[in-house]
Amino acid sequence: MRFAYYPGCSARSTCAELNEATHRVAAGLGLELVQLESATCTGARELRAIDPVGFYTLNVRILGLAEREGLPLMTICNTCTLNVLDAHAAFVDDAELAASINDRLAKEGLGYTGRTRISHFLWVLYEDIGEARLRSLVRRPLTGLTVAAFYGCHITRPPQRYKFVDSRNNVALERLAEILGCRPIDYSGRTECCGFHTAAYDERIAIKLTGQHIQSAKVNGAKTMITPCPLCHTVLDSFQREIEQDMGQKLDMPVLHLPQLVGLALGLSPEELRIDRHMVQFDPRAAIL
């Protein structure tokens, strides 16, 4: 199975370990990832509000690059996923917009016809690998590992669009954790917001919001949190020291990227998955029975 691979900005900088782990895990799952070399940022949340023309062009361009390769697009960041989904929807709905973007893209010999399938890594596991095959690939069941799934916002909301379910009803991560041999725990932060999108200018919102979620995961017995989004990871992990200072208590909650959890079950080592690159240290060998 081949995918046009779009890691996004975070997995190329702050969360470079996610990019490395994804490549390793993809190889283990039999996925071939084709990097889109000239793909740009999808514009985070800001560009879509302040410069819709630029936002749609950059995102449709990414979809066009994948279409040129004749491949579905695989993302590993929630916000990137929603951005390309939004751009695709706008492109399909608004013929005038579509034509104007294609006019601009034509200058570099690119275009889009609306055919690229967009899939986050989490969805690829269910739609392209399948539960049975995934089970058969598990070399080291993660027995004894209690995990708190942190979905983030942008692959579960906005509601009623893109087939997202009521976000509280999400089970994809928990079900996956069970397939890999972990025990998912229930807690109040599952589908809450990490506050990343205002953090570049004011971290206090992210710190206050996320503290409650980590604490709830801890109280309910999680040994680690897992997230399909590097932006959530940045707040959960890289801000955790600041969160602890704000709450006046030690949390010490490790946070794994989703592909890292899959990788551990496939038998990859924590070093190969670059778990050592996280701010909160985690020794899977001690946590897994």
Added chain:
Amino acid sequence: MSDLLAPGEARQLGQNERYDTVAARNSRFAAGEMITVRVRRSDAASIAEFRVPYRKWMRVLDALNWIAENQATDLAYRWFCGSKMCGTCAVRMNGREVLACWEAVEPDMTVEPLRNLPVIRDLVVDRAPFERKVAELEPWLERPVAYAGFPEPLTHKQMKNASKALDCIGCMCCYSACPVIGLGDLTDFAGPAPLVQLGQTALDPRNDAAKVSRSLKLTGIFNCVSCYKCEEVCPASIPIVSQVIEPLKARAVALMPEMAKHSNALRSVVAERGYVDPSALVLRVRGLKALSNLPRVLRLLIRGKINPIKTFLQRRTAASDAARQYLSRGDRP
């Protein structure tokens, strides 16, 4: 046999009754079956529990009415139209903001007052903070030029976003669901409900730009974290983030670029590099203050979370060329 889910189906894992009809959700009950309703009451430390006999087509409001008529005549709750119009009956049911008049009962449900507003009694909240904020935002139309007379040339495309905001029934579900409002005075964020009220006129092209600027300055709108919690609970299905808050942000950027320093910085970083280098973004937004917490910078450096070489030695790439071209103002249709 393959167990692969079809494209798009993984997003639907966990789908059950949401977006189904009251009828479909009610089909789980037999007539006369008892349902458990727990109500958070303001005069009792614990939650009051009631057993209510199920009636066909029963809504949360019907259960509250039954309790008020039969078991707790002093139960305080609000409702008026009973048909999703007046916006007075919103409560939290099993952790989710709903209109009592429009939500099917659950076999076991906890009903609580909305969050983020003072409780007057039981399920009745004080809407005054919302109303004060809305009044402050001057949510009306002021024409910069004299009214030219009827009919005014106004297309539905021009009114696309404002017309969505006009669907608001002022029920406060979004205000209760907003995590940033939940943080209280930490920010000056006005919250989704007041912004929707403002959007009704501020997104109307006939409105005076100076007045819209004055209002937007009071909204703290860039504190919205884009979590879509508000959209998720909106009984009127208003796309609050994408068709109200984001267009209002766009308006703020156009009228007062200084209000959107962060968004403009992100745009410039992408235009220069093709992607976001988080360190470059933070430095641009906060300046050298970003380095004031030196131990933290060092910690991030040790783990390789930040890479000054990459941040300061910007390379030209195919992506940066593309971003520069498509984000430049000159190349616009």
